[in-house]
Amino acid sequence: MKILENLSHLRKGETALITGIHAPDSMRYRLQAMGLRTGREAEVIRRPRLGPMQIRIGSVNLIMRRCDAARVTISTQQ
Amino acid sequence: MKRLAIVGMPNTGKSTFFNRLTGSSSRVANWPGVTVDLLSANVVLGGNAVEVVDLPGIYDLHGFSDDEQVVRSFLENNAIDTIGVVLNATQLDHQLPLALQIRKLGIRPVILVNMIDEADQLGVRIDTGALSTALDCPVMPLSARHGTGFNDARDAITRELSAASAVSLNDLRDCLHADDELVAEAEALVSQNVKAPSRLVRKMTERIDHVLLHPVFGLPLFFLAMFLVFQAVYTLGTPLQDGVAYLLDVFRGLALEPLESMLPGNLYGFLVEGLYDGVGTVASFVPVIILFFFFMAIVEDSGYLARAAFLTDSLMAKLGLDGRGFVMILMGFGCNVPALMGTRVMRSRALRLLSMLVIPFSLCSARLQVYLFITTALFTASQAPLVLFFMYLASFAAAFLTALVFGRRLKSDEPFVLELPPYRQPALKQVLLRGWHEIAHFLRRASTFIITGVVLVWLLTHFPAGSTPGGAGTWASMLGLWMKPVLDPIGISPDMSVILLFGFVAKEIVIGALVAMTGLDGSALAGYLATQMDSIQAISFMLFILLYTPCLSTLATQLNESRSWKFAGYSLAWSLGLAWAVSFGFYQGARILGY
Ligand SMILES: Nc1nc2c(ncn2[C@@H]2O[C@H](COP(=O)(O)OP(=O)(O)OP(=O)(O)O)[C@@H](O)[C@H]2O)c(=O)[nH]1
Numbered sequence: 001m002k003i004l005e006n007l008s009h010l011r012k013g014e015t016a017l018i019t020g021i022h023a024p025d026s027m028r029y030r031l032q033a034m035g036l037r038t039g040r041e042a043e044v045i046r047r048p049r050l051g052p053m054q055i056r057i058g059s060v061n062l063i064m065r066r067c068d069a070a071r072v073t074i075s076t077q078q
Numbered sequence: 079m080k081r082l083a084i085v086g087m088p089n090t091g092k093s094t095f096f097n098r099l100t101g102s103s104s105r106v107a108n109w110p111g112v113t114v115d116l117l118s119a120n121v122v123l124g125g126n127a128v129e130v131v132d133l134p135g136i137y138d139l140h141g142f143s144d145d146e147q148v149v150r151s152f153l154e155n156n157a158i159d160t161i162g163v164v165l166n167a168t169q170l171d172h173q174l175p176l177a178l179q180i181r182k183l184g185i186r187p188v189i190l191v192n193m194i195d196e197a198d199q200l201g202v203r204i205d206t207g208a209l210s211t212a213l214d215c216p217v218m219p220l221s222a223r224h225g226t227g228f229n230d231a232r233d234a235i236t237r238e239l240s241a242a243s244a245v246s247l248n249d250l251r252d253c254l255h256a257d258d259e260l261v262a263e264a265e266a267l268v269s270q271n272v273k274a275p276s277r278l279v280r281k282m283t284e285r286i287d288h289v290l291l292h293p294v295f296g297l298p299l300f301f302l303a304m305f306l307v308f309q310a311v312y313t314l315g316t317p318l319q320d321g322v323a324y325l326l327d328v329f330r331g332l333a334l335e336p337l338e339s340m341l342p343g344n345l346y347g348f349l350v351e352g353l354y355d356g357v358g359t360v361a362s363f364v365p366v367i368i369l370f371f372f373f374m375a376i377v378e379d380s381g382y383l384a385r386a387a388f389l390t391d392s393l394m395a396k397l398g399l400d401g402r403g404f405v406m407i408l409m410g411f412g413c414n415v416p417a418l419m420g421t422r423v424m425r426s427r428a429l430r431l432l433s434m435l436v437i438p439f440s441l442c443s444a445r446l447q448v449y450l451f452i453t454t455a456l457f458t459a460s461q462a463p464l465v466l467f468f469m470y471l472a473s474f475a476a477a478f479l480t481a482l483v484f485g486r487r488l489k490s491d492e493p494f495v496l497e498l499p500p501y502r503q504p505a506l507k508q509v510l511l512r513g514w515h516e517i518a519h520f521l522r523r524a525s526t527f528i529i530t531g532v533v534l535v536w537l538l539t540h541f542p543a544g545s546t547p548g549g550a551g552t553w554a555s556m557l558g559l560w561m562k563p564v565l566d567p568i569g570i571s572p573d574m575s576v577i578l579l580f581g582f583v584a585k586e587i588v589i590g591a592l593v594a595m596t597g598l599d600g601s602a603l604a605g606y607l608a609t610q611m612d613s614i615q616a617i618s619f620m621l622f623i624l625l626y627t628p629c630l631s632t633l634a635t636q637l638n639e640s641r642s643w644k645f646a647g648y649s650l651a652w653s654l655g656l657a658w659a660v661s662f663g664f665y666q667g668a669r670i671l672g673y
């Protein structure tokens with residue numbers, strides 16, 4: 001059985017490939033345009049106990065809440 | 079007249095480019111989405127008169143936030159000759175899809191690969207010539223901030239403009255190509271034409287963030303930074319303020335007082351003791367305000383605001399807002415109006431309305447003037463800063479309380495995702511322009527609201543003819559008596575109530591009106607104030623001023639931005655009610671405790 005992993009599960013310093021975004025259309029467009037696109041590699045830069053995470057995708061640094069990161073599915077087996 | 083629209087993602091340097099191209103000063107800030115109003119300016123390029131329009135930063139043309147709709151409807155409703163697409167050279171992998179979206183609309187854009195200086199430093203090499211051939215439109219590398227490549231870019235725009243004929247884009251959304259294709263195309267273009275290290279290392283930014291975003295020390299450092307800014311404004315501003323007051327006084331003595339014997343008494347009183355002293359007292363606060371905006375501009379331009387959003391988001395989430403909301407509250411400390419307009423980046427209406435409900439409680443620079451004046455008049459030098467600090471706390475408390483009360487009704491599912499720009503050294507030119515912008519802003523307000531307000535207050539406190547100026551029997555005191563049942567319980571004397579009426583229009587009028595009403599200024603006015611209120615009453619008065627309503631402009635902006643009378647009405651009713659309740663609680667409570 002395959003366990004669906006998402007971006008909010010990653011720990012600081014870990015990287016993974018983005019496999020999809022589970023959000024309504026309008027929200028998905030926004031997240032994709034900000035850099036969260038399928039096939040790109042995401043790295044967790046910061047993950048404080050409280051507050052948003054900092055994610056790096058290529059040249060872009062994003063801060064996002066954990067609940068929003070949970071909408072981004074990833075795959076870690078590379 | 080030809081038209082050039084400047085489009086690009088937030089924070090790519092559109093405003094910097096716009097300013098360099100047009101020589102005019104739009105505000106520049108290192109914070110995604112600050113360019114909220116459409117700025118335009120006219121220039122002559124190659125013999126053509128050209129209107130240049132700086133559009134708000136957007137991530138893509140599909141979007142649903144108000145900003146994105148603004149850009150879309152601008153492009154659909156205005157004939158355009160060409161579009162300047164500003165891209166960040168260090169993020170072409172991320173930004174090229176937007177350029178392709180625009181390229182496919184049927185307009186030949188000029189692609190401006192900006193921040194080429196940063197790209198060079200980071201070891202990113204871009205073959206703009208090959209990109210230009212592949213896209214069949216000019217692709218120009220430049221640094222809008224330092225000017226490298228700017229002339230070539232301007233020439234390319236000039237050439238495009240004289241060749242182009244205006245196009246209207248209808249049903250823009252239908253023309254958008256499938257995203258996946260565009261992204262694949264962009265990736266191919268980037269991999270062929272851009273050589274970049276596999277991981278861009280911004281050592282400086284990483285090092286600074288290591289400290290400033292520290293999980294434990296980040297937030298305390300943020301509050302310390304805010305405290306230092308206010309401290310600096312206060313300590314640097316007070317002597318400057320005294321200086322301006324002194325100069326105005328010298329001018330009065332040399333040029334105006336000799337007129338006393340020449341003009342009829344009433345006219346002299348009106349012109350000099352009312353108008354000149356009133357507006358002059360307000361003007362003496364201008365240096366403080368400029369300093370304040372000067373520091374704000376530095377903070378904004380450095381990229382720290384996005385960090386503030388990061389640090390405060392978990393607190394704001396509990397209130398139903400997000401980190402951006404906190405940053406808007408901070409910007410509101412300058413002026414509530416642009417802060418309200420800054421909420422356009424939010425997609426969810428509920429979140430936007432909640433933010434717009436909260437922002438007017440930010441202690442803006444106009445209210446700061448009133449407090450500086452009252453605290454210096456009524457409190458000792460050691461008490462005054464504490465009272466001021468208390469007002470800032472009250473401002474936050476009112477904002478948070480409002481969010482708590484209304485957060486449940488205005489719930490949203492808006493994702494909180496924000497780009498973290500690298501730290502940049504604030505550009506001195508921009509910071510100075512910002513100061514100038516504030517002086518101009520003040521002069522505009524002074525010549526309209528403030529003069530009108532001061533004149534009206536003077537009339538109300540000096541008529542009907544025969545009544546003692548500022549005393550019983552004047553129209554003002556009648557108004558005061560009429561409002562007494564409401565204001566007496568919160569410790570505000572009838573004489574002060576007419577001032578509150580005018581403060582409704584703009585807070586700057588408050589001090590000007592005090593001067594005009596009494597015919598006193600400086601220490602004489604401070605003495606008069608002391609007869610009107612003790613320190614408890616003064617704090618109650620200041621709390622009321624803080625909360626009862628922002629100014630008329632803020633109210634109008636709330637109405638414009640929400641497009642809802644109901645919302646603006648609610649907001650006004652809530653703030654009036656809150657102001658009265660808080661002042662009542664404070665005043666009566668303090669009296670019961672025996673103060
Ligand atoms: N190093 C470098 N910095 C630049 C350049 N152009 C702009 N900047 C900086 O980038 C930041 C953002 O510039 P803005 O002109 O405000 O960007 P904008 O695209 O108008 O931003 P929004 O109004 O938020 O959409 C500022 O700190 C500028 O000083 C450049 O060519 N090189």
